[in-house]
Amino acid sequence: MPTAVRAPSPGRPPLVLLVPALVAATLLVLPLVALLLDTPWRGLLGQLTEPAVRQALWLSALTSLATVAGCLVLGTPLAWLLARVEFRGRALLRAVVTVPLVLPPVVAGVALLTAFGRAGLVGEPLREAFGVTVPYTTLAVVLAHTFVSMPFYVLAVEGAMRTAGGRYDDVAATLGADRWTTFRRVTLPLALPGVVSGAVLAWARSLGEFGATITFAGNYPGTTQTMPSLIYSTLQGDPELARTLSIVLLAVSVVVIGALRGRWLVGAGR
Amino acid sequence: MTHTGRRSIVSLALALTLPLTAAGCGGDAERGTLTVLAAASLTEPFTELAERFEEQHPDVEVRLAFDSSATLAQQVVEGAPADVLATADGATMLTAAEALDADPLAFATNHLVLAVPRGPGPVEGVADLADPDVSWVACVPTAPCGRVAATLLEQGLIAGEPVSLEVDVKAVLARVVDGEADAGLVYASDVVTAGDSVRALPLPGAADERTVPSVLALPGAPGSAQDFVDLLLSREGQDVLRAAGFGPI
Incomplete structure (x- = not known):
């Protein structure tokens, strides 16, 4: 009796593909392994409880969660607008929303300063009218983070709304639901996986944000110095501590990827 | 173990860049490059001095990089390819000089x-x-x-x-x-x-x-590195520094 039909063996992977693939994998893994090897694990806990580190950890947690909240409240309606409403200039709006995704963060910081800085387009009238200055405040950090994180969230949610399709919305409408009810009861629940993965992506982006923050919000312990800014400042004087702090963010990244993998695959499979 | 690892990575990087430098030096001109890492506060006088140096040494191209002294000293200790290090103060220079076992020179003052x-x-x-x-x-x-x-x-x-x-x-x-x-x-x-x-x-x-800006021709640098340090300490170099607001030693 013949054994089960086997697919023809594809043969050995050719070296011309295998070698660059291994180089690529090494390039991605080696720096992280070096970081792990070089970390003074014994002093880790003591360093994490230092006031400057505690402040930066707390500030990073606070601002990244505020950023996610901002994305949920403002980004969800924007995603809905892009996915469900036909209007002139929709393609243009989507393109504009995507720009911060590829913009160098330091350019984002300069742009934010030009708009909200003390001498900025909005910042100057704001300061003259209300005496409010945005830079150097925790609000500026959240503003910078929201600017760079929002596109990740909006694109994820818009994609989820599009893949869910408008048919259920149409059914809800024929049953007499108005658009707000439809959004709440039909569109949003169907897009929930996108909302979750978008929020996680935005959160991760916010947690790692450095260039726009240090350019726009500045760098001061307790008010604007987030973990990446602290790592950068620390690297100048105490590289060992900088590596320890980097480990913390690396651990968070690994957890995020672990959490996202399931969501992401579910999202892609639909 | 991690240190030997780092060294071999550095030598690998050097091995990769060496052929490039050699290729860059081809041709009849044979222009060498001199990489000067300088503190941000030295931006203006060093830019001016680099231009003068190139005029006096047509066979040398000066490459300048400005950053925080602490960052630059760190880079030099980690083996960054550079020929001259100039920091904004003596304390930062000491961290690099001690690691490299070299003697830096003070060339100005500032406050x-x-x-x-x-x-x-x-x-x-x-x-x-x-x-x-x-x-x-x-x-x-x-x-x-x-x-x-x-x-x-x-x-x-x-x-x-x-x-x-x-x-x-x-x-x-x-x-x-x-x-x-x-x-x-x-x-x-x-x-x-x-x-x-x-x-x-x-x-x-x-x-x-007061801070005391200091300079060091890095061990293993070409002779032009010392020439650059000499220019900095010469009357001409000191005049450029005075014009840029630096005080005498």
Whole structure:
């Protein structure tokens, strides 16, 4: 009796593909392994409880969660607008929303300063009218983070709304639901996986944000110095501590990827 | 174990770049390059001196990189390909010089001042820094300019709190020039080179906390590195530094 039909063996992977693939994998893994090897694990806990580190950890947690909240409240309606409403200039709006995704963060910081800085387009009238200055405040950090994180969230949610399709919305409408009810009861629940993965992506982006923050919000312990800014400042004087702090963010990244993998695959499979 | 690992990575990087440098030197000109890492505060005089050096040594191309002294010293210790290191103070230089077992030279002096925008503003003296409505900035304590600022704060010669700690002195200056801060603690030389946009107010106690910019031709650098150091210490080099607001040793 013949054994089960086997697919023809594809043969050995050719070296011309295998070698660059291994180089690529090494390039991605080696720096992280070096970081792990070089970390003074014994002093880790003591360093994490230092006031400057505690402040930066707390500030990073606070601002990244505020950023996610901002994305949920403002980004969800924007995603809905892009996915469900036909209007002139929709393609243009989507393109504009995507720009911060590829913009160098330091350019984002300069742009934010030009708009909200003390001498900025909005910042100057704001300061003259209300005496409010945005830079150097925790609000500026959240503003910078929201600017760079929002596109990740909006694109994820818009994609989820599009893949869910408008048919259920149409059914809800024929049953007499108005658009707000439809959004709440039909569109949003169907897009929930996108909302979750978008929020996680935005959160991760916010947690790692450095260039726009240090350019726009500045760098001061307790008010604007987030973990990446602290790592950068620390690297100048105490590289060992900088590596320890980097480990913390690396651990968070690994957890995020672990959490996202399931969501992401579910999202892609639909 | 990790250290041998790092060394072999460095040598791998060198092995990869060497053929490139060799190819770059091809042709009849055979122009060598001299890489000078200099503190941000040295931007203007070093740019000028590099131009003069290239005029005097047509066979050498000077490549300049400016950053915080602490960052540069760190890079040199980690084996960054450079020929000359110039820091804003002696303490930062010592970390590099000790690691490389080399002898640096002092070539100027500098001191902190309070930079404010030209024209009337909320800051007319160091006492105004205590006003919570005043936004002023300084360097991070790891940078030489920040170390002095931290000392003055500790001694109570400055009251109040900065709103931001910038990574190098030019970033502090930029905040003042752009109007994003009412005042900034920068070097006297920075105000001179910034031109008309800012003016300097005296900072009590800063004269006792002078910084001493130092230079080092790195071990293994070509002879042109020493030539550059010589230019810096020569009458001509010192004149350039004086014009840029640096004091004599």
